[in-house]
Amino acid sequence: IPTALGLGPNKLLAKLSLDLEAKKSKSGIAEITYEQVIEKVWPRNIEEMWGIGARMKIRLNNMGIYRMEQLAKTPIEVLRSQFGVMGEQLYWHAHGIDTSPPTHHFDQAGQKGFGHGITLLRDYGGGNGEDVKCMILELCEEVARRCRQAKRAARTVHLQIGYSRYEEKKGFSRSRTIGRATNVTMDIYAVAIGIFEENYQRHLVR
Secondary structure (H helix, E strand, O other): OOOOEEEOOOHHHHHHHHHHOHHHOOOOEEEOOHHHHHHHOOOOEHHHOOOOOHHHHHHHHHOOOOEHHHHHOOOHHHHHHHHOHHHHHHHHHHOOOOOOOOOOOOOHHHOOOOOOOOOOOOOEEOOOOHHHHHHHHHHHHHHHHHHHHOOOOEEEEEEEEEEOOOOOOOEEEEEEEEEEEEOOHHHHHHHHHHHHHHHOOOOEEO
C-alpha cells in the first residue's frame, strides 16, 4: 500500500508538505519548516493552499491575488474587511502559522461513539451512487471493527454525505436508531444505505 508522510511544526505545514511534496516524491516523505515557508509555500498558487476552494480563489483573484506570496503581503486589515475571521486565517496561513491544536485520540473505554470519515481523491456518484455505496461499506467496516475491538455495540447510525464543491447543495446529515444494538458490519451498512438511498439525489459526492 503506497504511503506518504508530511511533516511540519503544525497541522497546516504538515498537510501542505504532504500534498505539495510528499505525494510526489520518490521517498514519500517531506517536511516544511517555518524557515522554509518563503521558499516552499510562497511561490505556490493560492488554490494549492488547504482551505481555498473555487469560490475563494475567484474572490482573491479579483483582488489581484494569485500566489501565496501576494496573499502573505496583503495587509491583514484588507483581508479581514473582505472575508471576516476567515481573512485573518488566510493571512496567518500564508505565513505558515496555524494555532489549532493537534487532534488527540480518545480512550476507547470512555468513548461513547465511534465514527470514521474520508475525503475522496475525486468526485464520486452522479448516477445511482454505486461507487459511493462501496465507500460507505468500507467506512461501516472500520466503525464496526472498532466497536468490536472495544466490546461495544450501538443502536444509532449517523450518515453524513458532503457533495462536490461544484454542486449547489452541500450534502445531507441523517441519523436512525434501530431496535437492537449491533457491531456487525452488514447490520450497520444496511441502515446507512437506507439513509443514503432515501436522501441521495444523484449529486457528485466528495
